[in-house]
Amino acid sequence: MGLVDSLKSGLRKTKEALFMDVETLFSGKAVTEETIEAFEEILFTSDIGVKSTTEIIEGLKEEHKAGKIKNTDDIKVFLKTTMTAILGMPQPFVLYRERPFVVFCLGVNGVGKTTTIGKLAMKAVSEGHSVILAAADTFRAAAIEQLDVWATRAGASIVKHQHGSDPAAVAYDAVEAAKARGIDLVIVDTAGRLHTKTHLMEELKKIKRVIGKSVHGAPHETLLVLDATTGQNALNQAKLFNEAVGVTGIALTKMDGTSKGGIVLAIKKELNIPIRLIGVGEKIGDFQDFIPEKFVAALFD
Ligand SMILES: Nc1nc2c(ncn2[C@@H]2O[C@H](COP(=O)(O)OP(=O)(O)O)[C@@H](O)[C@H]2O)c(=O)[nH]1
Ligand SMILES: [Mg+2]
Missing domain, CATH: 1.20.120.140 (SRP54, nucleotide-binding domain)
Structure with missing residues (x-):
């Protein structure tokens, strides 16, 4: 298709x-x-x-x-x-402005962070770029394995530690490895659920700080992943994450199979954070840049 x-x-x-x-x-x-x-x-x-x-x-x-x-x-x-x-105008990712270019992925559990990272890695590798994925969701053992599967599928490298280890240390190692090896792109996966919301936000801030210590100006993109099927909840999540860590772009997943695609308008009007990508399925190719004109045309034609 x-x-x-x-x-x-x-x-x-x-x-x-x-x-x-x-x-x-x-x-x-x-x-x-x-x-x-x-x-x-x-x-x-x-x-x-x-x-x-x-x-x-x-x-x-x-x-x-x-x-x-x-x-x-x-x-x-x-x-x-x-x-x-x-x-308004499309505001897709502008990757590879720096090397390594670091994308820091956030979002609550189950929104599609790991899947989106897999899809992004696949695209980057297929376009000839080198990619390291950082398994900084150390909260669940399965999360590390899941990212590993995507890394293999995409042909990307992975930096991972033990389940339960410090996520900031994983992110740091990944970025350092990328510098040492001249890697183009680092994508950091994170946990979406910790003991408390405060704990999660503190952890994300720490990861962000540590990445910035390793590479000046990084992370270059702080990508919040939102699940379109959750409607208004997604907007609330965006406000929380944005206040805590500062979000530079949104990946909106699960646009397939929801009647709530109109949320793109709310995101634009209420938050004004650029939607970079939309996910339209579970498979590796099921995502695309968010181009408003194409989006509206698909709705009306
Ligand atoms: N239909 C559909 N499912 C998706 C999409 N993106 C992710 N998923 C599914 O959502 C579930 C949670 O995804 P995962 O990447 O593990 O979420 P995470 O907890 O944020 O890392 C998985 O079953 C994915 O296959 C999408 O664009 N469309
Ligand atoms: Mg995950």
Whole structure:
């Protein structure tokens, strides 16, 4: 399946949810103030967030007053244009600005950190770059094994210590090894759950400090992984991690099979942290740069 097709099929549920609402409200009737207000209520409870809803509805009311919105097709065209405008320009990863380029991966348990790291490593290696993965999720033994499997699959190296060892020491060793061997890319995997949230955030801060001691200016990208299926929760996680460690980019996973793809609008409007990548499946090739125009086109075409 091509990239466009996998995006289209990945966004099928989001598309269905959005269009079902539009069809139910507007199909076969004249568009009125009342139906627009009913649409507003639905959007408020969807995953696109309050700010995007307000922007969409205000614009829609104006266009409607100007006589430009007469039927469901007009509404779809309006939504397409407005959503594209809200999402703005693509802000994909700019990797390899430094060597080693260090990506520090964060996120709560189960969001898809390790999988995303595997996918990124695979892509980097296939493009001719050398990669070290740092197994700094030492909290669970299985996490180290899982990263090891991805490293083998991707053709990347791995730096790992014993289960239960200091994650900052693993990250440090990985970055030092990368410097010594002239490696292009280091991706640091981390734990998503510790005894307490404070403990987790303190540990992440420490890893970040230690990486910065080894390579000036590193980590170059602090990538928060969020699970699109968790909707509003994902936004709350982003606020917490951002306050604690400072997030420079987001990888949004599990866009396939969720109707909550509209969360990209909430992330843009409420957080304004760039979405770098989206995950559209469990397999190694199932991810892509987040290109707003392509994303919106896949929803509407
Ligand atoms: N459908 C789907 N599943 C995903 C995606 N990314 C990760 N997963 C699955 O989510 C689960 C947790 O992933 P994992 O990488 O172990 O999460 P971690 O705890 O954050 O490291 C696994 O079963 C993955 O296969 C995605 O984009 N789509
Ligand atoms: Mg993991």
